[in-house]
Amino acid sequence: MTGPTAPSRYDFEYPDEGGVPGGKSTLSPDQTVLIDELLDRPHASTSDFEFVNDQQAGIYGATVGGREIAGLSYNDAGDDRLVLLAISVFPEFRNKGIATELIRRVLDDVRAQGKTVTIMCPIVRTFIENNPEYAGLVDSKHPGVTKRPRRS
Template identity: 65%
Template sequence: MTDPIEPTHHAFEHAGEAGHRDGQGALSQDQTVLIAEVLDDPHAPAFDFHVVDDEKAGIYEAIAGDRAIGGLPYDVAGEDRLVLLATSVFPEFRKRGVATELIRRALDDVRTQGKTVTVMCPIVRTFIERNPEYADLIDPKHPGVAKGARPASS
């Protein structure tokens, strides 16, 4: 029998458009796990997968074999900007570098298209903070989440 895991929360700052009037939010346990993966910054995932941009559905999907194992949904904002909403990876594929590589490949694709991003996902924000070579992709007028993970204040 395993002990239940207490939710771990971090505070992060939202831009006004994030829907939090006080500028604060809390990360879920799932988000905390993925942020920890990004902070560990593995250079390559533990197995092969590819990323597909399903423009119709508005999601970058991580695909292993014939199965979606993670995703990064987005909204299109005009002709030259994507709003990156949330990173998710199925639990059995976490801590293997999938989130990190999914975000990297999605941002590389955004760069190739000559677009910018608004980051609403604290996991993507943390990735960019750890990989500043992607910071130029953040739209200066609509940056989104102001900071990635940081401990919650009591």
């Protein structure tokens, strides 16, 4: 008989409205790289980037010299809540703290607007779990993706 197994840093469950059959999904290699960056290098030096919110496209972006280097897509739920969908960082800009800083700036902007978030992005969920000062931004009725509980 074995004891409980600690959940992996890659184990997440999605709510029914997440559209993930069975509520469980395998993360892509790109997603695991970003989770590893958040957990293993939380204070990586960030290069300076311009932070933009393209409300029409539903993307918070990071740009350098007019070139988009990262983005976090979202939907406006219309009830003072944003649904944070997915973050991406171009490969040549990974492991520089861009994902961490972009998520931080997005959540600071959400807080300044007095809104809450539903998290459908496991990278954003990982960030909030490791930065509890942002936990109050997660909508209690619609939290989104969560860490999978321990398995026996």
